[in-house]
Structures are given as structure tokens and as C-alpha cells.
Amino acid sequence: MGSTLTDILDAAAHGRFPSPDGGTTVVPQPSCRDAGVIAFTGHSVVFTDEDPQWVRRTLASVDCDPLAATMNPRFLGALLDHTRRSMDTIDLLTVASSLDGPPPLPLTELADAGHPRELRARRRRDDIRVWAAEGGVVVLGRGVAGRWEAATEVDDGCRHRGLGRALATAARHLVPDGDPVWAQQAAGNARSVRAFQAAGFRPVGAEALLLAT
Structure with missing residues (x-):
């Protein structure tokens, strides 16, 4: 899997997805504007300039199936508060x-x-x-x-x-x-x-x- 969000998206566009290992990859934001979470099958990518250790500690504190943690409202709410950002909804990405x-x-x-x-x-x-x-x-x-x-x-x-x-x-x-x-x-x-x-x-x-x- 690539080391940047651009690499990961380029691969996904051509049918090559992160391994469905239940893990979460944290990568830097591609720009000041864009931060967020993408959940693929069995693997999530969090793109943020926040401390990756903070991201992982927060995910570990969410009381739910680990496969669903990155899209759980508790994690997203914590991420929004920590980054002082807002969001509209969780979208289907196509x-x-x-x-x-x-x-x-x-x-x-x-x-x-x-x-x-x-x-x-x-x-x-x-x-x-x-x-x-x-x-x-x-x-x-x-x-x-x-x-x-x-x-x-x-x-x-x-x-x-x-x-x-x-x-x-x-x-x-x-x-x-x-x-x-x-x-x-x-x-x-x-x-x-x-x-x-x-x-x-x-x-x-x-x-x-x-x-x-």
C-alpha cells in the first residue's frame, strides 16, 4: 500500500485496495483543506496532520467493533472536536x-x-x-x-x-x-x-x- 493518500486513492481507482486486515493507516493530510477518514473493506485510512498516536489512542477508546471504529460517531466526534472542523455526512465513495x-x-x-x-x-x-x-x-x-x-x-x-x-x-x-x-x-x-x-x-x-x- 502506498505511503500517501494520493497513492492509496490511485491504487483503489484501479482496483487495488488496502489489505482487509482490520487495521487503520494514518497518513498526512494532502492539503490544509482536506482531512478525514476513508473506510475500505476491512481497513481504514485516516488522513490528518494530528498526532497518529492520538488517533490510535482515541480509536482504542471507542467501545465498538474495531472494524467500525473509524466511522463510529464517538471517534468522528472526537476527531472533529480535536481538529475544530465540521462535517456534513458519511458518504459512499465511488x-x-x-x-x-x-x-x-x-x-x-x-x-x-x-x-x-x-x-x-x-x-x-x-x-x-x-x-x-x-x-x-x-x-x-x-x-x-x-x-x-x-x-x-x-x-x-x-x-x-x-x-x-x-x-x-x-x-x-x-x-x-x-x-x-x-x-x-x-x-x-x-x-x-x-x-x-x-x-x-x-x-x-x-x-x-x-x-x-
């Missing part, structure tokens, strides 16, 4: 390879769109680009460890027509340089989970992203 050719639907790139999805993305990502389709948008930007991340939004009146799947698929055509594209979905947002998986995004783990306040 990834897909890029695709050649044009997207499957007409898109228009927007400049400074001011769309709520774009404004939300700017807190978490760099190099934001936004494309509009009839009834929705797709957003690309560089997020955790510089990975390309996609997000979509479908207007209320255009749901249940396959547009979410088409927008998620479009992200695979839009990502530059042939890089993989990542996406996070809240576990309870079943509609988004179905759309991204139908577009070829593979689940690789769970992610709790800690946001600087």
Missing part, C-alpha cells in the same frame, strides 16, 4: 474510469454560473467547471488529494427520466487527461446512488470529509 468521445447529451459549459451545486463545490474543490443540460447540471473539480470529483443536480420537474444517470455518465467523458473520476453520494440518497452506479461508478468505500471552519 469511482469510474474516463470514457472517450462526446457526452451522451447536449451540454453547455457555464462560466461563474452561481448554481447552488457549484457554490457548494467551491468549498471542497479547486478548478471547478460546470456544464448545463436541459433540466440539470454536472460539476467537475479537483477535490481530495487532487482527484477529479463529479457532482450532478437534476431539476425537480425533470426527475425519473434517466437524466441523473446521463449527467453522471457525462462526467466520465468530461474528465481531462484520461484520469478516473470520483463521486460521493450520501448513503441515504438512494436516487443518487442508483444514478451513479447505473453510469458505471463503482463503490470503493465510505468517506467522512472534515471541513475547515
Whole structure:
């Protein structure tokens, strides 16, 4: 397994995961902005600039199955308090390879769109680009460890027509340089989970992203 979060994510994007040994790897934050936890099958990665020994002592104090400790609310709450950060939710972390050719639907790139999805993305990502389709948008930007991340939004009146799947698929055509594209979905947002998986995004783990306040 690689020694940096970038190495670990690059390997996971190509189907090579940490050994499911029940352990936890602590690595430095890839940037001042990005800290958090990724739980793969049987192994977790905590990316933080806090003392790794503090992380391990805190995990050991959590009264639960060790395999679940990094995503346990007690540990996450302690990590949030210790780092003075905030978080929204635990997301399903998914990834897909890029695709050649044009997207499957007409898109228009927007400049400074001011769309709520774009404004939300700017807190978490760099190099934001936004494309509009009839009834929705797709957003690309560089997020955790510089990975390309996609997000979509479908207007209320255009749901249940396959547009979410088409927008998620479009992200695979839009990502530059042939890089993989990542996406996070809240576990309870079943509609988004179905759309991204139908577009070829593979689940690789769970992610709790800690946001600087």
C-alpha cells in the first residue's frame, strides 16, 4: 500500500485496495483543506496532520467493533472536536474510469454560473467547471488529494427520466487527461446512488470529509 493518500486513492481507482486486515493507516493530510477518514473493506485510512498516536489512542477508546471504529460517531466526534472542523455526512465513495468521445447529451459549459451545486463545490474543490443540460447540471473539480470529483443536480420537474444517470455518465467523458473520476453520494440518497452506479461508478468505500471552519 502506498505511503500517501494520493497513492492509496490511485491504487483503489484501479482496483487495488488496502489489505482487509482490520487495521487503520494514518497518513498526512494532502492539503490544509482536506482531512478525514476513508473506510475500505476491512481497513481504514485516516488522513490528518494530528498526532497518529492520538488517533490510535482515541480509536482504542471507542467501545465498538474495531472494524467500525473509524466511522463510529464517538471517534468522528472526537476527531472533529480535536481538529475544530465540521462535517456534513458519511458518504459512499465511488469511482469510474474516463470514457472517450462526446457526452451522451447536449451540454453547455457555464462560466461563474452561481448554481447552488457549484457554490457548494467551491468549498471542497479547486478548478471547478460546470456544464448545463436541459433540466440539470454536472460539476467537475479537483477535490481530495487532487482527484477529479463529479457532482450532478437534476431539476425537480425533470426527475425519473434517466437524466441523473446521463449527467453522471457525462462526467466520465468530461474528465481531462484520461484520469478516473470520483463521486460521493450520501448513503441515504438512494436516487443518487442508483444514478451513479447505473453510469458505471463503482463503490470503493465510505468517506467522512472534515471541513475547515
